[in-house]
Amino acid sequence: MTTVLKTVDLRKSFGSLEIIRGLTLEVQQGERHAILGPNGAGKSTLFHLISGLLPSSSGSIWLKGQEITSLASHRISRLGLSRSFQITTIFPKMTVFENLRIGVMAKHHKRFSLKLASRQADIISDTDALIEQIRLESVRDNLAGDLTYSEQRALEIAMALASGGDVILLDEPTAGMSREESMYIVDLVRRVTEGKTLLLIEHDMDVVFSLADRISVQVYGEIIATGEPEAIRQNKRVQEAYLGEASS
Numbered sequence: 494m495t496t497v498l499k500t501v502d503l504r505k506s507f508g509s510l511e512i513i514r515g516l517t518l519e520v521q522q523g524e525r526h527a528i529l530g531p532n533g534a535g536k537s538t539l540f541h542l543i544s545g546l547l548p549s550s551s552g553s554i555w556l557k558g559q560e561i562t563s564l565a566s567h568r569i570s571r572l573g574l575s576r577s578f579q580i581t582t583i584f585p586k587m588t589v590f591e592n593l594r595i596g597v598m599a600k601h602h603k604r605f606s607l608k609l610a611s612r613q614a615d616i617i618s619d620t621d622a623l624i625e626q627i628r629l630e631s632v633r634d635n636l637a638g639d640l641t642y643s644e645q646r647a648l649e650i651a652m653a654l655a656s657g658g659d660v661i662l663l664d665e666p667t668a669g670m671s672r673e674e675s676m677y678i679v680d681l682v683r684r685v686t687e688g689k690t691l692l693l694i695e696h697d698m699d700v701v702f703s704l705a706d707r708i709s710v711q712v713y714g715e716i717i718a719t720g721e722p723e724a725i726r727q728n729k730r731v732q733e734a735y736l737g738e739a740s741s
């Protein structure tokens with residue numbers, strides 16, 4: 494097993510409030526790893542630290558063996574880490590194709606050696622391949638703002654994939670969805686992360702237990718347990734801290 498992403502004794506304070514409190518996490522290459530935890534546990538903050546959106550107060554973060562703790566987010570992205578946001582980040586007045594083309598262009602602009610014309614042809618075919626992958630061909634030229642909620646979330650996931658990263662961070666991709674919509678997203682996430690590494694924040698137990706190879710439980714800024722779904726389900730500390738609370 495190769496560790497692809499790691500945090501070591503990570504801490505983050507906002508003023509005098511410590512939100513991430515010595516958090517150590519290891520994500521293995523190729524796994525789908527879910528972070529489960531109650532509201533306010535600091536899960537989104539953890540993603541902001543890993544993706545370079547916020548600086549950490551102390552501790553370290555490693556991607557593919559390279560320390561990324563103080564790197565800017567665009568440099569972390571270039572090393573192969575892609576993320577989606579809990580808040581919708583698509584452009585509503587642009588079409589599905591135009592939205593995705595922005596992400597794809599970011600990837601292609603790294604390859605300066607290519608001639609402009611062939612680069613543009615590549616951008617179009619990569620964008621269409623992505624649209625096919627998320628099965629939004631029928632709404633390719635519709636404005637993103639006119640899509641259904643679950644289609645918008647699918648587009649958002651595709652935006653995270655567009656930059657071509659092989660370590661994908663998704664923050665609550667099924668938030669606010671019906672059961673049917675959630676299962677559509679679960680199926681989509683499973684397909685599009687095939688062969689990649691996924692770190693996923695998710696509240697929905699059914700989603701977590703059907704998608705994750707391993708689960709880490711985050712409570713008050715710390716990981717209190719990591720393991721395979723069944724071991725997490727049986728873990729007494731987890732039951733007391735989270736699962737008990739969730740089912741009450």
Ligand SMILES: Nc1ncnc2c1ncn2[C@@H]1O[C@H](COP(=O)(O)OP(=O)(O)OP(=O)(O)O)[C@@H](O)[C@H]1O
Pocket residue numbers: 507512530531532533534535536537538539
């Ligand atoms: N920029 C900030 N300044 C001050 N406090 C913040 C900031 N960002 C987050 N917090 C606080 O940190 C705590 C953790 O927030 P965070 O969004 O990381 O939790 P979460 O586990 O993702 O919660 P949820 O499941 O509700 O999204 C919250 O109490 C929040 O108010």
